[in-house]
Amino acid sequence: MSTVLHSIFDPASPASIFGLLGVAVGAAWPLFARREAMLAGQASSTALFAAHFALIGSTTGAAACLVAIVQTAAAWRVRTRGVLLAVNGGCLAILGIVAAQNWRGWPSFFAVAGAVLATVGRVEVAPHRMCWWFLAGSLTSAGHNTLVGSPFGLVSDALTFGATAFGALRRGRRRNCAW
Secondary structure, X not given: OHHHXXXXXXXXXXXXXXXXXXXXXXXXHHHOOOHHHHHHHHXXXXXXXXXXXXXXXXXXXXXXXXXXXXXXXXXXXXOOHHHHHHHHHHHHHHHHHHXXXXXXXXXXXXXXXXXXXXXXXXXXXXXXXXXXXXHHHHHHHHHHHHHHOOHHXXXXXXXXXXXXXXXXXXXXXXXXXXO
């Protein structure tokens, strides 16, 4: 048993460290009340997971994370909807090229699908609708993380899904994801 657990979680490995930190930061962002804080938290968690996926050999997962960071920065700063849509569309085009060059079947499909759903969430200006898109993205990301063997990605997906769903349902009257 300890051998199996050690093979999944080696606390000394950089991949595990980045994965653990990604989980910690990722669990917190859905609970923030302001859209800007949600986006900053998400970008931080995503950067940590980009490193984690690169270290475990998931090129498409890492690329999807890097694209998400650019999109999140644009969603945070760009105020012109047309420019925001162009940035996000361009990012998805780049992800499509990277995914095609590094295609690994279903893991790549789920990574790209999660990125597309999260993209819709990032361009959404209403926090409550943003949350619902991220919920859908969490489900497809779980498919990727299951297939590439990332327990940290799966924990992050479960925590993000649970916290986002709970916050969205609890705050339905105020129509955002936060407490």
